[in-house]
Amino acid sequence: MRVLLTGVGTRGDVQPVVALAVEMRRRGHDVRLCVPPNFIAWVGGLGFTATPIGIAMRQPSGAAPAVPPTPEQIRALVEHLARDQFDATASAAEGCDMIVAGGAHQYAARSIAERLGILSVVAVYAPVALPSPDHAPGGEPGGDPESNLRRWQDESRSWNERLLERLNANRERLGLGPLSDVFSHVLGKAPWLATDSVLGPLPSTPGLQVTQTGAWLLPDQAPLVPELEAFLAAGEPPVYIGFGSMPVDPQTGRVVIEAVRAAGRRVVLSQGWAELGLVDDAPDGIAIGDVNQQALFPRVAAVVHHGGAGTTTTAARAGVPQVIVPMFADQPYWASRVRALGLGTSVARGALSAESLLAALEGALDHGVAARAAASAGAVAVDGTTVAADLIERASA
Template sequence: MRVLLSTYGSRGDVEPMAGLAVALRERGAQVRVCAPSDEEFARRLAGVGVPVVAVGPSARVLTKGSPPPSATNLPQRAAAVIAAQLDAVAAAAEGCDAMVATGMIPAAAGALSVAEKLGIPAVSVTFQQLTVPSPHHRPMAYPGHPLPPEVTDHRVLWDMDARSIDALFGEALNTNRASIGLPPVDGVRDYVLGKRPWVATDPVLDPLLERPELDVVQTGAWSLPDDRPLPDDLTAFLEAGEPPVYVGFGSMPLHSSPDAARVVVEAVRARGRRVLLSRGWAELALVDGADDCFAVGEANHQVLFSRVAAVVHHGGAGTTTTAARAGAPQVVVPQLADQPYWAGRVADLGIGAAHDGPTPTLTSLSAALETALTPQARTRAAAVAGTMRADGTAVAAKLLLDEISGDSPPVPA
């Protein structure tokens, strides 16, 4: 059995695919992953023995580049991403029995078009449920296509969402589809979702909302057990005092917070805590030579988060889930997309605080940390961690292979 996993986006789009790849391989499947051409992604996948095919430009360069995404430049960027998918994914998919596609909408649409052209069964997966229409929540807005605040009917808003996505990506997708002899699609969003989309999130952290018009499968979150040791210098810092507060914003460049490192260091120090900065795509750096602050690059979050007082982060699905599983209180400083949702879930569960807006100040971050660093938040975070599932990749791998073989049992509750 040969399976192709296709994604395009940040670390949060690539890491879950590594977990699924390993789970599929353990069940006898041959797996390869199509992912952005960033060296860090290739290194991570190679580290677990998963063949990777580089697709398109570096996601880091695309994310950090200027100008920022807008209604003007998104269609052009989408066309380039889709064309790259048709080229690289088509070659990688030859001889495959199934495909799993995720990532930004135009990338997923391109990969699914390849599967359609080759006649390969394909599954569409998302790592948050906000892009799947539901009468119970609003869609996310796209650059240049704001949702009118006066409209409260969620069904109307989802119709507007479909039109926005078509305006941004429809021409790019259909032009590229025509180039490989495929007919145009009428609605990009519905094409990407299909009739049975998968949501790879934990049901405790992210209870699935009702969607009467779709057969949505929640597999549980996908993660790869990580036994990599922490770097010696990081271990020495952790052992030199009380647990620090970790601060990292992953793949977010923090354009709105050019002085973020100074602000977060001062806010953590104001609470009497040591600081552990993760450089990330924001390139956070030490602000002075004091020994209460340490900066780290790549590190095993599964191990690290169990050794810190709290995790301050951007609210990506993967980071939120990893911190929650580790029982670490969180402060989420959401930047965009689904991140405000994860911030709200952290606050609602009582396992930390949701920062108001993307730009932290000394006062606002210090106040959020005051909430997250209470004994009550620590106790609640440990309790929630004990209820979260760790079998998401196993569930997804078995479900995929069963569907390919024609034997599709119910998804475990």
């Protein structure tokens, strides 16, 4: 079969789709990809040809700090993104049997599938992306169920205000009828939840038939660079710190290094999109670029990160305690799950300091927490892409 897999956003949004693409290709299927322009070269290195979709969310190195857009600029950007998704998806989906769209901000996938008369499904990467009385939109689990549902209604109205007119204009171009509610259309009646059932269990979802596949993890066989290997071999396991694609303040590097040193640990600092750097040339620290987390995490004492779904799952699989500094979207949810499972601690972004991070790090390095993280590693499923690929094959049979 021929399947189109589409992902928009940062690497955390795109990599799960690529992981599923690898599994589908392994089974002999014809795979097409839509990914943002800054990931075209990366997926090309994995042997895929991709259609660019959306915008590159990473600023070029050395670029001036972003200025908050005006309301007019936001409206223009949303209009551009909606039309771009429709055009890119329509072009890539010609001749396909199914579209699988990763992430909730997939404005066009189901409309294009409707126009072509093919199957489609949207997969989300966190339970809090699904309307539920168990949580507010993007929030931590819990709270009053009625209040949560009212907030989901507000969320739906917000989506309609931003997107309904624009999506209907694009549907009209395709000869399709108008929508009345954007969010329910984007998700459909039977979305997939691509999370591990232990880390991110399925909430109650009235009106939806959700299938939980497990997390979509891209196997990584890349070796660690010799400099990192030498650093790891030169002493006790260090603390890894990385915030991925998050726009953290450059001074964050100084704060986190101070905390790790106060805990008596060495540090592996991932530069990330913020291009964090070491504060001096002391031998207790090393700065790295992109790295195979699957190879590195089992060799560190703790992982300090932003709480992305992929990093949280990879750290849990490695059996290493975590300290999460959540910033937005689903990250507070993952921080709450790590705390609830006793796999680590968290620090609110607004409260981040050397002192607060030191306290959180000492809590995560506690023998009981570390032992619990190690013992729980085997409970994290590794077959999410296998389950999803099985579902795709059954749907098209």
